[in-house]
Amino acid sequence: xxxxxxxxDVLAIAKTIAANEFPVERASVIGVDRESGRLLRLxxxxxxxxxxxxxxxxxxxxxxxxxxxxxxxxxxxxxxxGEVTATAYIDAKDAWRLRWPFVRxxxxxxxxxxxxxxxxxxxxxxxIRPAADGDVLHLxxxxxxxxxxxxxxxxxxxxxxxxELHEMARLSRERYGPQWATRxxxxxxxxxxxxxxxxxxxxxxxxxxxRFYVAGLFYPxxxxxxxxxxxxxxxxxAHAKAES
Numbered sequence: 001x002x003x004x005x006x007x008x009d010v011l012a013i014a015k016t017i018a019a020n021e022f023p024v025e026r027a028s029v030i031g032v033d034r035e036s037g038r039l040l041r042l043x044x045x046x047x048x049x050x051x052x053x054x055x056x057x058x059x060x061x062x063x064x065x066x067x068x069x070x071x072x073x074x075x076x077x078x079x080x081x082g083e084v085t086a087t088a089y090i091d092a093k094d095a096w097r098l099r100w101p102f103v104r105x106x107x108x109x110x111x112x113x114x115x116x117x118x119x120x121x122x123x124x125x126x127x128i129r130p131a132a133d134g135d136v137l138h139l140x141x142x143x144x145x146x147x148x149x150x151x152x153x154x155x156x157x158x159x160x161x162x163x164e165l166h167e168m169a170r171l172s173r174e175r176y177g178p179q180w181a182t183r184x185x186x187x188x189x190x191x192x193x194x195x196x197x198x199x200x201x202x203x204x205x206x207x208x209x210x211r212f213y214v215a216g217l218f219y220p221x222x223x224x225x226x227x228x229x230x231x232x233x234x235x236x237x238a239h240a241k242a243e244s
Contacts, residue, residue, distance in 0.1 A: 014216025
């Protein structure tokens with residue numbers, strides 16, 4: 001159980017948008033607490049109507065004071081009390097080698113296993129590894145996949161609240177006009193699942209703790225990035241920062 005008030009250094013691994021229809025969900029930042037290694041959901045985000053300055057990047061270490069959200073039954077949810085400070089950034093170099101240690105402890109076998117934990121209020125956030133035939137659908141934005149596990153009994157289609165994917169969809173609409181959906185799907189659809197070692201960060205809704213949405217994507221290359229690919233990734237991050 002989270003203390004009434006606490007200070008945390010949190011590695012922000014996902015940033016989500018709000019959902020305004022049932023089940024309603026507030027925008028949040030999901031991250032890994034440095035001291036305990038546990039996943040935390042900082043909600044709502046942005047707080048006081050503003051993002052951090054400059055806007056918070058995924059894979060940034062942030063320092064925040066938090067209080068337990070007594071109205072939220074999900075054990076990982078805390079509210080932010082005061083200012084949030086970004087202190088460092090973990091790079092994606094060497095096939096995301098520096099990021100893997102923060103993901104690996106939170107990988108579950110399937111969505112079904114995560115739903116079982118959520119029903120017991122044991123965990124409502126976790127990573128799952130989808131099979132290579134996953135795909136992105138629109139509108140509204142959602143992912144269709146099967147878990148790469150024998151525990152998976154059926155294909156899943158989950159809403160996407162991941163800020164990054166929504167931002168990439170917005171940029172595609174602005175850049176490609178009527179062809180945006182085809183271009184977007186070519187990058188973030190089946191090709192992504194085939195080329196990268198995709199893991200989906202799934203989170204349950206506060207209003208429906210056994211129902212899940214896609215809160216973030218973790219997609220290191222299946223093979224180590226060469227220097228050119230790594231520079232491209234850095235440029236992509238800088239562009240996303242400039243557009244946020």
